[in-house]
Amino acid sequence: MQNKGLIKLFAILFGLVSLYQLSFTWFTNGVEDKAKTYAESKSDEGKEIARLERVYLDSVANKPVIDLGFAKFSYNDIKDKELNLGLDLKGGINAILQVSVKDILIGLSNESKNPVFNEALAKATEAQRSSDRRFLDLFFDAFEETSAGTVKLSDPSIFGNKSLREKINFKLTDEEVLPIIEAEVTGSVNTAFEVLRSRIDKFGVTQPNIQRIGNSGRILIELPGAKDIDRVKKLLQSTAELQFWEVYSNQETANFFFQANSVVENLLKVETEVDTTSTKDNLEDLLGEVSDSLATKPTNNLFSVFSPSIPQNQNQISSVIGTAKVADTSKVNSYLAMKEVRGLLSNEMKYAKFLWDAKPFTNTVASTGENVELIYLYGIKSNREDIAPIEGDVIDDASQEYGQTGKPEVSMTMNASGSRLWGKMTTENVGQFVAVVLDDYVYTAPSVNTPITTGRTSISGGSMTVEEAQDIANVLKAGKLPAAAHIIQSEVVGPSLGQKAIDSSMSSFALALLLVLLWMVFYYGKAGGFADVALLVNLLFIFGILTAFGAVLTLPGIAGIILTIGMSVDANVIIFERIKEELNKGKGLKASIEHGFSFKGALSAIIDANITTMLTGVILYVFGTGPVKGFAYTLMVGIVTSLFTAIFITRLLIDWYAGKGKLFTFNTNITKNWFKRIDIEFLKKRKIAYVISGLVIIIGLGSLFTNGLNYGVDFVGGRSYVVKFENPTSATEVANTLKDAFGSAPEVKTYGEASQLKITTKYKIEEEGNHIDDEVQDLLYTGLTSYLPEGLSMDEFKPGFDGTKTAGIMSSIKVEPTIADDIKTAAGWAIIGSLLVVFLYILFRFRKWQYSLGAVAAVFHDVLIVLAIFSLFYKILPFDMEIGQSFIAAILTVVGYSLNDTVVIFDRIREFAGIHTTWKFSEVVDRALSSTLGRTINTSLTTLVVLTAIFLFGGDSIKGFMFALIVGVVVGTYSSLFIASPLMYDTVKKLDEKKK
Incomplete structure (x- = not known):
């Protein structure tokens, strides 16, 4: 063999470089082991271990861990260089987001009401359920079929509008408009990618991965080690549409709600006849006894699911116009959307819209001691076009800070145009209320005491955490998504399952290697x-x-x-x-x-x-x-x-x-x-x-x-959960128990240990939104309550729980039929x-x-x-x-x-x-x-x-x-x-x- 010296040199250098690279993983593990020891010594019965670990790691983040004399490395430095572990070994979330091309087209058309355009969108949406073609191509085909040459894409009511007039005029043919729209859609998807990347970079997860998947409008995101899964999903799917609105007070809406209650009651009498009782309707209900009233009211009117805030004096005038249980919000929305109820609004209020608070709160029912999740409702002074007087594009900077009370808030600085508009709005509403709305949720709706002409304002809330304030500031700085992005495929692995996978894989790896080494010596x-x-x-x-x-x-x-x-x-x-x-x-x-x-x-x-x-x-x-x-x-x-x-x-x-x-x-x-x-x-x-x-x-x-194959959710779509129980549990019993919750029995089978089951369901898999994911988990939690340890909370049941997990969801996978x-x-x-x-x-x-x-x-x-x-x-x-x-x-x-x-x-x-x-x-x-x-x-x-x-x-x-x-x-x-x-x-x- 020639060049032995060169090969020796290469092997030695390559070996040294490999050892150098792996040393960062060794030292990182050493620091994290110390953090774990610290957390276990300070935790109460094993709780908040993850939080205490973060506290320790934050304290040593910038301190030298390796000192070579000529170079020093802090924990943050070596963490970035360690061996990356995937979700199945570390826990976290892997998701594919679909940027809604449909929403982009609607935006480009200025929300066109053209019937041909909207019919083509509907046909393309339906066709996409059974096609792997791009939505844009499906839309163009559907438009050509629907219009039959009667309407062009360049029509002023579609894409020939003011916002695109420099690129599209009514003389252009559909063939000439197609590449322009395609370029606009591609640009919007690129913007979405950059916005999401900016958000993730600021999220604080080490070694995140984000990449585009071809030209499909899909974006792959991997966040190993992410534990707060709900926070991640909210961060990824939030469009960050910031708006500033004037708000109705509870005094202005009081009469409307009494009338609305009567109308709803009369409409519901057709379906059912039950005795009614009077409603407590003072502000004390809202702040203290509201949960009792909601728990005891009849179910045949608006006030059975909603408690209006009725001021008894000037001190009780508020921007909060009512309260409901979180579970009843959809029913309240449906009642307030009835045309008979909307018809009660005065001319001054005919464009009013009702938005919920960004965060519910918990109240205790005095009579039963039950904890009930409640949420506030606000009345927004909207207009015919539903365009806010001030929108998020005026924000120059946003950051998490602490307010005068010492609680976390989001401080925002506006540009010159925003400062002028904000000054005008606050001047005109002194003594009244204005709301800061993000993605159709009200984050704050304070009373305006004096005009604000400095272009500075803040988003605050009594129960806002530091993480929530950081996330809001993050999405505002990164900018808003040009269209909604929803998760069409996701895999969530809890940290406990990840650690178990590491232990089992390492032991099997060591055994396999030992057997091979011994066999080679034995044979050769x-x-x-x-x-x-x-x-x-x-x-x-x-x-x-x-x-x-x-x-x-x-x-x-x-x-x-x-x-x-x-x-x-x-x-x-x-x-x-x-x-x-x-x-x-x-x-x-x-x-x-x-x-x-x-x-x-x-x-x-x-x-x-x-x-x-x-x-x-x-x-x-x-x-x-x-x-x-x-x-x-x-x-x-x-x-x-x-x-x-x-x-x-x-x-x-x-x-x-x-x-x-x-x-x-x-x-x-x-x-x-x-x-x-x-x-x-x-x-x-x-x-x-x-x-x-x-x-x-x-x-x-x-x-x-005849027998077929056991296709997983990867190929047929659905949601699959690996759930751990304290004791061995019958798969057949669990399937029958969950049958009522999901409408049909899910597929349930033992997964490894007798106390671990894999539960797969297609329940509402074609419906989009975080609320559907939450609904499925709620149904699963409720259905499995009798099998779970007493006192296991919903947060502990979810896959991202920080503590040591003895029961609950260890991992979950969701795949929508289209991507399947x-x-x-x-x-x-x-x-x-x-x-x-x-x-x-x-x-x-x-x-x-x-x-x-x-x-x-x-x-x-x-x-x-x-x-x-x-x-x-x-x-x-x-x-x-x-x-x-x-x-x-x-x-x-x-x-x-x-x-x-x-x-x-x-x-x-x-x-x-x-x-x-x-x-x-x-x-x-x-x-x-x-x-x-x-x-x-x-x-x-x-x-x-x-x-x-x-x-x-x-x-x-x-x-x-x-x-x-x-x-x-x-x-x-x-x-x-x-x-x-x-x-x-x-x-x-x-x-x-x-x-x-």
Whole structure:
């Protein structure tokens, strides 16, 4: 081997760099362990541990943790450089947001009332439910169909309006308008991306990830370690539409509410007749006894769900016009929206709109001691156009500060135009009320004592927290979203489940590695020890690269690394087997080593096998998202590093030892005669193999058509929750209990432990908004109350709870049907793409299409059998066997492994065909298969040991993934011997017969 010195230098430098990168993770963990110890010592019964940890870490954030003399690193410095852990290892949230192109189009049209335009929007919205095309394309098609040439997009009532007049005039055709609108939509999506990125950068989560997904209007956001999930969702989906309005006082609305109550009561009498009682209607209800009155009122009028604020004197005049239970707000909204009720408003109030406070408060019912969540209502002085006198674009800066009372507030500074408008509004409303409204929620509605001409104001609230004030300031500084963005896919993993995944994956990883290291020494003796050293160096390189490039390590990523361990071992096995062959022929040690590491020896097969696996990794990376992409990345990195270490590091060690002139046998006394003199006639057994495979595939296809597959929410849409209980819980009982809550029984099954269930429902999955997510969690919490520990609150039940979690939601996944269809489509293309790419590569390398056909047919055979196994046994086996994105990653890994095996055998067939030109082709194939059998079994057993270790001792969420890999390795080994090579032989033989 030439350039040994250069390779040594490179390996040493690369190793040092990797150690340097990983040292930041080591020191970060040390600081965080100290923070945890501090928090546990100061916490009360394990509560608020996370908050106390943050307090400790904040206190050392900028203090030197590492002092090298010439450089110092604080905790914040090393935290940014540590190894990134994915959601499944750290907890947090992964979400895909869809920026509403529909809302962008409505905004560009100035909220057009044109019936053709709105009908086209409705058709496009409906079409998108079953299409993977862009909303914009669907809208253009729907508009063309609906208008039938009668109305143009450039019409002044659509896009030919004042705001777009510099770009669109009424003379433009639809074809000319299309690219202009497309550019406007693209610009709005780009703006949304920048706004969201700015918000996330200020959110305080370390190592966030945000990226656009093509030109679909979708944005991927990953926030590992985020624990306050509700806060995150609010931050991501808040449009940040800030408005300043004049407000009606409770004195001005009092008469309207009495009239509205009578009207509502008369309207409801048609449906039901019940006794009525009078309503307490003074301000004391609002501030103290309101929860009692709401708890005892009849249910046939407005006042049964709403308590108006009626002032008895001047001191009781307020901007709060009433109070309701949070659970009754939708009913109050529906009553106040009745046309008969709206008709009661005077001419001065006919454009009034009613908005709720931004934050509810809790009050105690004196008679029962029950805590009730209540919320204030405000009356906004709107106008025909519903345009606020002052909007958020006048804000120059916003920050979280502390008010005169010492409570958190948001301080805002306006530009010159805003200062003038704000001064005018406050001057005209001295002694009255003005409201600061953000995203249609009232944050404050104070009385104006004096005009404010400085352009400064604040948002405050009695119960506003520091975090809430920071978030509001954040979204105001980042700017408002040009259109609503809602979460169409999300995965939430609680920190407790993340820690459990780390513990189980690390233990299984250590066990798998130990077994491999011991096996290599047992089978190959000293050479196996050198291969072990190369393997450990390989792991150092992998983790060093992942850390240096900021890659995210996930559970599937760890599986990818474990798979590369098997591939690294495979490379050394191929090399050692070739060296042993040369030694058995009587060649000298140095000549045998030289041949084993040469292109004519093992190198050709190793490179071909690794390239085919690399190609499947690339396909996975292109089409995958989240954990699948992480798996593909670690797989590709592992292939590169394993090639380097197996070929160069092992060679350096072997050359060094061989140079000492000591005995070197590449086996042990126990294994030296294993797989020698094997001569199996594989081709004579091919018809039996065809029959066996055919029967299994036919049975599998029958099961696929009748029993189907257990599709996860990735592919069908829905919400899935992993819920932990204190004691073993019956899945059937829970399903029946939740049937009434969700209208139909959700799918419930045991997930790992007997006290842990996976609950999947499609309840309202097509409806958008945070309130739907909250409603589903509320129904789940209420339905499971009898199974949960007494006193477990809703906050503790949710997945982001900061404390030590003994029960509640450990993780949740939500996928809307539209993106589920897209995921299925991408998965299909990933499989087809990988098969096509591999077919072409093998054709390029072996120059015969029969080799490509044999390899791809064997892979197709393997995929069908894995699918058949999952179809036949998903109702029987005691672990999760869902078909989702991780399963597709497993299938493509099986594709890569099977190809790896097949290519090594094909390479030997090609070699024997070139050397033994007088042999029959059947003899060439049989001898090639026999000569590689030792390597095939050795590699397969090593890989199976690794996979079985992580299957048995890894986390529950990865068992189905690992089972697919185990089945794939077994089937892939079988197909390489009995399907790929025989099929290739049969097609070559038939072609030769035709030529004769």
